[in-house]
Amino acid sequence: MTGALISILLLLGLLVLGVPMIVSLITAVALNFALSGQWPLQLPQTMVAGMSTFTLIALPLFVLTGTIMNAGGISTRLFEFARALVGWMRGGLAQVNVLTSMFFGGMIGSSTADLAGSGSILIPAMKKEGYPAEVAAAVSASSSGIGPLIPPSSPMILYSAVTGTSLGALFLAGLIPGLLLGLVFMLLVAVLAFLFRWKRHGALSLADIWTSGRRSILAFGLPAIIVGGLVLGVFTPSEAGAFSVVYAIFLSCFVYRALRLRDLYRVFVNAVQLTGELLLIVSLSFALGSSLSSAHVPQALAGLIDALVVTDSTYVRMLALFCLAIVAGMFLDPLIPVLVPVILPTLVAFQIDLIHFGVLMVMAVVIGQLTPPLAIALIITSRIAGVDQMRILRANMPFFVIIILFSLCLMAMPGLATWLPSMMR
Amino acid sequence: MAAALGRAGRDQELHDPDAGKSAVDRLVNRVAEVLGVTTLGTIVLLVFLNAVGRYVFASAIVWAEELVIALIPWLAMTGVFLSVRRRAVIRIDYFLERLPRRLRVPVSVFASVLSAAAFVYLARYSLDYLTFFGGDLTTYLELPTGWFTSAMAIGAAASALAFALDIFRTSRSGGAR
Numbered sequence: 001m002t003g004a005l006i007s008i009l010l011l012l013g014l015l016v017l018g019v020p021m022i023v024s025l026i027t028a029v030a031l032n033f034a035l036s037g038q039w040p041l042q043l044p045q046t047m048v049a050g051m052s053t054f055t056l057i058a059l060p061l062f063v064l065t066g067t068i069m070n071a072g073g074i075s076t077r078l079f080e081f082a083r084a085l086v087g088w089m090r091g092g093l094a095q096v097n098v099l100t101s102m103f104f105g106g107m108i109g110s111s112t113a114d115l116a117g118s119g120s121i122l123i124p125a126m127k128k129e130g131y132p133a134e135v136a137a138a139v140s141a142s143s144s145g146i147g148p149l150i151p152p153s154s155p156m157i158l159y160s161a162v163t164g165t166s167l168g169a170l171f172l173a174g175l176i177p178g179l180l181l182g183l184v185f186m187l188l189v190a191v192l193a194f195l196f197r198w199k200r201h202g203a204l205s206l207a208d209i210w211t212s213g214r215r216s217i218l219a220f221g222l223p224a225i226i227v228g229g230l231v232l233g234v235f236t237p238s239e240a241g242a243f244s245v246v247y248a249i250f251l252s253c254f255v256y257r258a259l260r261l262r263d264l265y266r267v268f269v270n271a272v273q274l275t276g277e278l279l280l281i282v283s284l285s286f287a288l289g290s291s292l293s294s295a296h297v298p299q300a301l302a303g304l305i306d307a308l309v310v311t312d313s314t315y316v317r318m319l320a321l322f323c324l325a326i327v328a329g330m331f332l333d334p335l336i337p338v339l340v341p342v343i344l345p346t347l348v349a350f351q352i353d354l355i356h357f358g359v360l361m362v363m364a365v366v367i368g369q370l371t372p373p374l375a376i377a378l379i380i381t382s383r384i385a386g387v388d389q390m391r392i393l394r395a396n397m398p399f400f401v402i403i404i405l406f407s408l409c410l411m412a413m414p415g416l417a418t419w420l421p422s423m424m425r
Numbered sequence: 426m427a428a429a430l431g432r433a434g435r436d437q438e439l440h441d442p443d444a445g446k447s448a449v450d451r452l453v454n455r456v457a458e459v460l461g462v463t464t465l466g467t468i469v470l471l472v473f474l475n476a477v478g479r480y481v482f483a484s485a486i487v488w489a490e491e492l493v494i495a496l497i498p499w500l501a502m503t504g505v506f507l508s509v510r511r512r513a514v515i516r517i518d519y520f521l522e523r524l525p526r527r528l529r530v531p532v533s534v535f536a537s538v539l540s541a542a543a544f545v546y547l548a549r550y551s552l553d554y555l556t557f558f559g560g561d562l563t564t565y566l567e568l569p570t571g572w573f574t575s576a577m578a579i580g581a582a583a584s585a586l587a588f589a590l591d592i593f594r595t596s597r598s599g600g601a602r
Binding site: 268 | 435438439441458461462464465466468469472473475476480490493494495497498500501502503504505506507508511513514515516517518519520521532533535536539540543544546547550551553554557558574577578
């Protein structure tokens with residue numbers, strides 16, 4: 001147990017010093033092996049076993065789909081459609097920002113890709129229209145958090161790979177919360193637009209909606225393949241990933257004619273580089289989880305939580321674990337492969353629904369992206385907007401409060417997450 | 426604005442990360458890229474054809490899943506190697522960037538030395554693993570598992586070398602890199 005605690009402290013210390021996450025994990029696991037007298041050969045053995053799951057294949061496939069769609073001119077069409085739908089409202093560009101993130105979420109599954117892509121254009125455009133820079137950045141940063149909830153979601157693939165929970169069920173579990181969070185953000189933007197007299201541009205045009213809708217309709221075939229295939233039981237999530245890749249190539253190369261074969265090579269390379277490290281981190285998380293389990297760390301954690309919450313309520317225990325995830329998410333990215341192997345036995349011991357908690361874990365990831373010191377969403381938007389992170393943090397407070405309240409509602413009403421997957425069983 | 430958004434997406438995905446690098450560096454990265462792209466392309470094709478075969482022709486490729494899973498270590502290690510070579514590995518920079526300048530270089534060098542050592546450790550035990558279990562055969566294709574798990578040893582050794590080269594170049598440039 002002491003050896004495991006030293007290893008965890010070493011892991012955190014190395015991460016703080018800027019040592020790569022893979023290296024920190026290898027070092028912490030190697031030290032734990034040495035202190036507990038385990039055979040080091042277990043490291044590659046557990047890593048290979050951890051990688052050898054068919055579910056994990058969904059990760060490179062959906063990342064590849066996202067990179068193809070991002071390079072293939074899809075954002076132009078989605079943006080035009082979003083602008084036709086909500087751009088005429090007061091605070092229209094902020095609404096467009098939120099709606100574009102929802103659309104992106106259903107196709108790209110990565111909040112940072114959404115931020116770096118759409119944020120780099122929408123933030124300057126919002127500034128030009130008179131929105132304060134920190135508000136433009138805050139809207140972009142928060143709305144990028146919708147994507148990880150809507151399938152295909154990279155954090156959910158990682159959670160499924162680490163916990164063995166059905167990825168199809170997780171994808172469906174995130175759909176309603178993702179759409180609801182998007183709608184709540186749009187309501188908040190409407191309130192802010194009214195309070196701060198944000199500008200209104202143009203009027204609702206059904207002709208624009210029709211034209212832009214027709215131009216983007218094929219792009220919406222992608223979420224239809226993913227969600228439809230899972231709901232109808234046609235595909236496994238990994239197969240949905242492969243179909244998405246083929247569809248994205250067909251659309252980008254032959255319909256939109258935005259990508260050439262040479263471009264496709266570069267897009268594949270990006271996907272390999274993006275996912276390779278994540279795959280290795282997932283495999284190391286298995287080794288970490290296994291070595292910490294041998295040292296009875298999960299049992300000690302469960303005992304600690306029991307001592308702290310002094311009640312038998314599953315919700316209070318879940319709240320305690322969620323708070324732990326939020327705190328860890330402020331320091332770790334990716335959060336799930338590092339934290340979940342440690343708390344998984346505790347979740348099982350407390351009989352917490354793993355699908356429900358999976359959606360909460362994604363909320364913890366989103367909160368971590370908006371909370372210093374890591375706050376990747378704030379870092380990206382502050383660079384684009386040219387504003388200090390602390391100013392964005394302050395401007396983001398209304399969105400942040402909504403995200404916290406939304407997470408608590410999600411915890412209190414598990415049906416929001418579990419209803420759709422339960423219908424498909 | 427819509428057109429600019431499209432261009433931003435293209436630029437983000439299609440820029441050349443090796444622009445300005447030496448011919449040798451580009452060649453090394455190109456070899457890893459081709460290996461990674463071939464692996465990922467094979468995975469996409471196999472999963473797609475297997476699903477199509479099952480639904481359209483009611484006949485699945487029985488060994489497809491086995492081969493796809495076996496290829497994951499190669500995909501992971503080529504991706505990691507490219508990330509190391511392009512200094513794109515996942516790390517937390519927040520605290521490092523707030524250290525005094527005189528401390529930043531030694532801490533970075535420590536991180537690189539530890540990284541090289543950790544990958545040497547992984548390569549060494551992955552080689553042992555390969556020696557012990559590499560001769561085991563896969564269930565359907567009856568191929569030695571070592572063809573696939575060797576990615577761990579080769580990828581880890583290559584990444585250790587990449588970190589070592591980075592330390593060498595950093596020291597030669599006086600920590601300016």
